[in-house]
Structures are given as C-alpha cells and as structure tokens.
Amino acid sequence: MSLTLPKAIGAGLATVVGVYAGQAAQYRRQAGKAIAFPHPVPPGSAEFARWTEAACSAPLRPGNRVQVLRNGDQIISGMLEALRSAQETIDFCNYIFWKGETATAFAAALCERARKGVEVNVLLDAYGSAKIERSLIPEMERAGVTFSWFRAPHWYKAHQFNNRMHRRGLVVDGRVGFTGGFGVADVWMGDAEGPENWRDTHLRFEGPAVRDVLGAFLENWNEATHSLLGRPHLPELPCFDDGVAVQVARSSPGHGRATAETLLVAAMLGAQQRVWITTAYFAPRRGVIDALVATAGRGVDVRLLVNGSRIDKELARRAGQRSYATLLQAGVRVFEYEQTMMHAKVVVVDDGWANVGTSNWDNRSMALQEELNTSITDPGVVTELEKHFHTDFDDAEEIDPDRWQARPMAGKAYELLAESLRHSL
Numbered sequence: 141m142s143l144t145l146p147k148a149i150g151a152g153l154a155t156v157v158g159v160y161a162g163q164a165a166q167y168r169r170q171a172g173k174a175i176a177f178p179h180p181v182p183p184g185s186a187e188f189a190r191w192t193e194a195a196c197s198a199p200l201r202p203g204n205r206v207q208v209l210r211n212g213d214q215i216i217s218g219m220l221e222a223l224r225s226a227q228e229t230i231d232f233c234n235y236i237f238w239k240g241e242t243a244t245a246f247a248a249a250l251c252e253r254a255r256k257g258v259e260v261n262v263l264l265d266a267y268g269s270a271k272i273e274r275s276l277i278p279e280m281e282r283a284g285v286t287f288s289w290f291r292a293p294h295w296y297k298a299h300q301f302n303n304r305m306h307r308r309g310l311v312v313d314g315r316v317g318f319t320g321g322f323g324v325a326d327v328w329m330g331d332a333e334g335p336e337n338w339r340d341t342h343l344r345f346e347g348p349a350v351r352d353v354l355g356a357f358l359e360n361w362n363e364a365t366h367s368l369l370g371r372p373h374l375p376e377l378p379c380f381d382d383g384v385a386v387q388v389a390r391s392s393p394g395h396g397r398a399t400a401e402t403l404l405v406a407a408m409l410g411a412q413q414r415v416w417i418t419t420a421y422f423a424p425r426r427g428v429i430d431a432l433v434a435t436a437g438r439g440v441d442v443r444l445l446v447n448g449s450r451i452d453k454e455l456a457r458r459a460g461q462r463s464y465a466t467l468l469q470a471g472v473r474v475f476e477y478e479q480t481m482m483h484a485k486v487v488v489v490d491d492g493w494a495n496v497g498t499s500n501w502d503n504r505s506m507a508l509q510e511e512l513n514t515s516i517t518d519p520g521v522v523t524e525l526e527k528h529f530h531t532d533f534d535d536a537e538e539i540d541p542d543r544w545q546a547r548p549m550a551g552k553a554y555e556l557l558a559e560s561l562r563h564s565l
Contacts, residue, residue, distance in 0.1 A: 469541070
C-alpha cells in the first residue's frame with residue numbers, strides 16, 4: 141500500500157531523527173578513543189609518504205607545480221582565468237555557490253565555455269549551496285552546462301542528509317587543478333581587509349596530482365548522475381623536473397574513522413619540531429584533543445589559529461573553546477583571529493610538509509562529510525605558508541591561560557551547551 145504524503149513526511153522525519161540520534165550515540169562512544177601510532181614517522185619523509193599512500197589511499201605524485209593562492213583577489217581571478225582558457229573540459233564541484241557578483245561571474249564563465257563547445261560539468265552540494273540564485277541553474281543548462289545536485293533532499297534519502305559534499309575542486313582540460321577552502325560567494329572577494337572579506341587559502345597546481353582532484357570529482361559525480369566521464373577528461377599529464385611531491389587524500393564518512401582525521405592526527409603525532417594549524421571550526425573529539433596535548437608534551441611547538449568574534453557560527457566557536465583550558469595547560473598556543481572570518485584549512489609540520497584542504501578540525505569534517513586534503517612535501521611551499529601564519533598571528537589575539545581561566549561563568553555555560561552539540565557542529 142502506498143504512503144500518503146503526511147505519512148511519507150512523518151516517516152522521513154522519523155528516519156532523520158533516528159539516524160541523527162544513532163550518530164550522536166556512536167560519537168559519544170568513540171569520542172575519547174585515541175589513535176594509536178606506535179611507530180610514528182615524520183611528515184615530509186619518504187616513509188611518511190609511503191604510509192599516506194597505504195593508509196589514506198593517496199598516491200605519491202612527484203613533479204607538480206604548486207601555487208599557493210591567498211584570499212579572494214588571487215583565488216577568484218586565478219580560477220576565472222583558468223575557466224576562460226578551457227578548450228575541452230571543465231569539471232567543477234563546490235560546497236558553496238551562493239547569490240551575488242562572484243556566483244554570477246562564475247556562471248557566466250561556465251556558460252561562455254559551454255557555448256563554445258567545451259564539456260562543462262557542475263556539481264554542487266544541495267545543502268551548502270541552497271542559497272544559490274535559482275535562475276542561474278536553467279541559464280547554465282540552456283548554455284549546455286551539465287548540472288547536478290549532490291544529495292538533493294528526499295525523504296527516502298534521509299539517512300544521507302547529514303553527510304555532505306564539502307569538497308571544492310576545479311579541473312580544467314584535465315591539466316590544471318584547484319582545491320582548498322574557497323566557496324563561490326561574495327564573502328571571498330578582496331584580500332581579507334575587513335569583516336566582509338573572508339580569509340582563505342587555495343591551491344592551483346599542474347602535474348600528475350591533478351588527476352587525483354579529478355578522481356574526487358568523479359567519485360561524487362558518479363553518485364549524483366550515474367554517469368561516467370572518460371577520455372577527454374584524462375589526458376597525459378607532464379611530470380615537471382622542477383615540481384614537488386603532492387598527495388591528494390579523499391575522505392568520506394561510513395568507512396571507519398575518516399581519512400581526514402587519520403591523516404592529520406598521524407602528521408601531528410609524527411611531528412618533530414612544530415605543528416601549526418589554521419582552521420575555521422575547531423571542535424574535534426576528545427581523542428584528537430588528547431593527541432594535541434601529547435604532541436605539545438613532547439616539546440613540539442603546537443599552535444592553533446582559529447576564529448575569534450568574526451566567526452559565522454558562534455556555537456561552533458564555543459564548542460572549541462570548551463577545550464582551550466586543556467590545550468593551554470599542555471603548552472599549546474591558541475590564537476583567535478580577529479581581522480575577519482578565517483576560513484582557511486592549513487597545517488604545516490616541521491620544515492618540509494604542509495596540508496591545504498577542505499577539512500576543518502571538527503567532527504563534521506572528520507567523520508560526516510566528503511572532504512579533500514592536499515599534502516605537499518616541499519620546504520618552499522612550507523616557507524610561504526609560514527609567512528602567511530605569521531601575518532595571521534599578527535591579526536589575532538593570543539589566549540592568555542590565566543585570563544582564560546578567569547573568564548565569566550556565562551561563557552563557561554555557553555561552552556557547555558555547545559559541547560552537547562559537538563557531534564554535528
């Protein structure tokens with residue numbers, strides 16, 4: 141017997157609540173479990189690269205040219221230039237595609253190339269891009285763009301609602317790739333010069349690793365469209381003599397501990413001198429906090445750069461603040477960025493390894509979402525990112541342990557409330 145509409149809606153809501161409750165219960169059981177790494181290896185070493193290949197299914201790709209893009213002025217112009225140069229294919233996915241000038245410019249570039257005969261495929265997360273200008277979708281489709289939503293909400297897919305595609309990837313002609321924290325919205329415009337202009341880091345690269353960014357796109361595209369992309373998207377890729385080694389790790393929920401957490405915690409546990417972390421949202425489970433504490437306890441310079449009062453999700457900030465006392469007592473230096481909203485997701489370890497990705501240090505990125513993280517083994521890239529860190533530290537307030545301990549009770553109560561929702565933040 142077929143369900144009536146009210147019954148179908150009720151069944152869908154019951155399923156959502158049941159799945160959420162089950163995930164929350166599982167989180168509470170797993171939250172304090174540490175990742176054991178009896179014989180950690182230093183990131184940047186050949187041994188760590190082999191470990192990443194095996195543990196994270198991230199092949200080592202030497203010979204890539206990598207360009208670090210800082211903030212919207214560099215990111216937006218770089219991506220639009222690449223889009224407008226496309227000759228055969230464009231494969232583009234993003235979590236965020238909102239209304240505004242930036243979205244209109246991207247849609248126009250995609251449409252122009254499609255009208256010129258370029259095969260253009262666009263995949264957007266149905267939740268993250270819900271604020272898109274709806275007229276842009278038929279406009280792109282009329283121009284010849286193949287458009288699809290990733291996991292559009294349906295009652296019979298309620299069990300997937302909390303698992304989103306947080307990946308950002310652009311591959312042009314199969315040869316030029318982009319990934320990082322950027323979303324298509326006007327808040328990314330500018331150079332983080334004020335509260336309306338977000339701070340972010342993105343990568344542009346050429347070489348063998350571009351295929352791994354394409355692979356992440358194909359994985360989500362196949363699920364959304366039930367179609368496979370072939371030959372024009374997969375040209376022979378050069379291995380540049382002056383290039384650097386890159387490993388691209390995909391992370392998905394539902395396969396034990398997600399790759400994002402495994403990679404980042406292993407890099408931290410293998411650090412010899414420093415671990416510097418920038419993240420938009422910091423609210424990991426207790427096991428990750430314990431790993432940070434243990435790393436600082438070995439004398440490693442551990443610094444955490446997170447959002448201050450400019451954050452767009454205050455509840456997420458408060459959940460992270462619940463861990464500050466523990467971190468500060470262990471010697472972790474905590475900085476809250478006050479210039480604008482910090483959206484970058486960057487880690488540097490020692491002098492030769494860096495990771496730029498889509499993953500935040502929260503349960504949503506480390507357990508619930510599709511993510512993409514790019515590890516680079518190169519002192520030059522690390523030095524460039526180190527300069528970015530120092531600039532950002534200057535625009536941040538370092539948390540003083542004594543002052544933090546004396547904060548008002550109201551703040552502590554807010555943190556406790558946020559802690560109860562840490563699973564889904």
